[in-house]
Amino acid sequence: xxxxxxxxxxxxxxxxxxxxxxxxxxxxxxxxxxxxxxxxxxxxxxxxxxxxxxxxxxxxxxxxxxxxxxxxxxxxxxxxxxxxxxxxxxxxxxxxxxxxxxxxxxxxxxxxxxxxxxxxxxxxxxxxxxxxxxxxxxxxxxxxxxxxxxxxxxxxxxxxxxxxxxxxxxxxxxxxxxxxxxxxxxxxxxxxx
Numbered sequence: 501x502x503x504x505x506x507x508x509x510x511x512x513x514x515x516x517x518x519x520x521x522x523x524x525x526x527x528x529x530x531x532x533x534x535x536x537x538x539x540x541x542x543x544x545x546x547x548x549x550x551x552x553x554x555x556x557x558x559x560x561x562x563x564x565x566x567x568x569x570x571x572x573x574x575x576x577x578x579x580x581x582x583x584x585x586x587x588x589x590x591x592x593x594x595x596x597x598x599x600x601x602x603x604x605x606x607x608x609x610x611x612x613x614x615x616x617x618x619x620x621x622x623x624x625x626x627x628x629x630x631x632x633x634x635x636x637x638x639x640x641x642x643x644x645x646x647x648x649x650x651x652x653x654x655x656x657x658x659x660x661x662x663x664x665x666x667x668x669x670x671x672x673x674x675x676x677x678x679x680x681x682x683x684x685x686x687x688x689x690x691x692x693x
Contacts, residue, residue: 539568547576550612551602557612564616567693573618578603579625579687588677589684609689618691625687628680 544563553559563573583605593603604612606625613621638646656663 538565540566541571542568543572543574545574545576548578550575551577551604556604557615560612560616564618564693569693571693572690573613573616573693574688574690575609575613576686576688577609579609579685580605580683581625581627581685582683583607585683586679589680592677592680603684606687606689609687613689613691616691618693620692622690623687625685627682627685630681 544567546563550556550559560573560575567573580603606623610621610623641649657667
C-alpha cells in the first residue's frame with residue numbers, strides 16, 4: 501500500500517493497492533510506450549513530461565485512457581505562478597529552442613485535466629527556491645556525481661562551440677532573470693478518473 505501526501509501534511513489520495521504495478525511499470529519502461537490496454541493502471545504520475553509535449557491535451561487523454569476507473573492521474577509540471585509573464589521571462593523560456601517545455605498557468609493545467617473528464621481535481625502551486633534546489637542537487641548527486649557533472653560541462657565547453665555560446669550568454673544574466681521566482685514555479689495537478 502502507498503499513501504501519497506502533498507507537502508507532508510495534507511493527504512489527498514486514498515491508499516492505493518500497488519501489488520501488481522511494479523512489473524507493469526517495468527514493462528512500460530522496457531517498451532517505451534504506453535500499454536495498449538485501457539484502464540490498466542491504478543495511477544499514472546508524470547514529472548516534467550507533459551510540458552515538453554507539443555500535444556499536451558492528447559498526452560493527458562492518454563494518461564487517463566490507461567488509468568482504471570476511480571484511479572488517479574497526477575502531473576508535476578513547471579507552472580507560471582503569475583500570468584501572463586513579462587516578456588523577459590518568455591524570452592528566457594524560449595532560449596532552449598524546441599527542447600524547452602512550455603509552462604502553463606495553473607488554470608491551464610487544471611483545464612487539461614477537466615477536458616480529459618477527470619474529477620476531484622486538486623491543484624497546488626509552489627515557488628522554486630533556487631538555493632534549496634541547489635542544495636538538493638548537491639545532496640542527490642554527492643561529491644563524485646558533482647565532479648562528473650562538472651567534468652562533462654568542462655568537456656562540452658572545450659569541444660562544443662554552441663555550448664560555449666550558451667555559457668557566455670548565461671554569464672550575461674540572460675538565463676535567470678531577477679524576477680524568475682515571482683513568476684515561475686511548479687505545480688502538482690491531480691484528478692480522479
